[in-house]
Amino acid sequence: MKKRHGHYCCVCDQFKANEKFSGRGHSTHICKVCAKLQVNERETQQLQNKITFFYQKHRLSQKDREYLTKISKDAGHPKAAEDAKSFLADYDRERALWRELSKDECVITENPEPDTP
Numbered sequence: 001m002k003k004r005h006g007h008y009c010c011v012c013d014q015f016k017a018n019e020k021f022s023g024r025g026h027s028t029h030i031c032k033v034c035a036k037l038q039v040n041e042r043e044t045q046q047l048q049n050k051i052t053f054f055y056q057k058h059r060l061s062q063k064d065r066e067y068l069t070k071i072s073k074d075a076g077h078p079k080a081a082e083d084a085k086s087f088l089a090d091y092d093r094e095r096a097l098w099r100e101l102s103k104d105e106c107v108i109t110e111n112p113e114p115d116t117p
């Protein structure tokens, strides 16, 4: 069986070679480069990774939305808060647009082609 090489760093969101991690870094999933960052920078990076993950989702659950709203108000991590805010704004704009389009579609389906016998 093929073994997966490397180790995942949850701060820079990358798979890196085992030697890029210190002994402690393995269990905390933080590579040597990220371990040198300030705690706040590291947390901001991790929050931003999570926001990036939400970008891949098409629909947010109520829980997702609450979580993102919480990040958007996180004064301790202003950069991540900005990202969360613009994500929610983008998401709402897209949803509104989608609703508009759906409405148009409804009008069309309300007047179907008459059935030809």
Ligand SMILES: [Zn+2]
Pocket (backbone or CB within 6 Å): 009, 010, 011, 012, 013, 030, 031, 032, 033, 034, 035
């Ligand atoms: Zn890293």
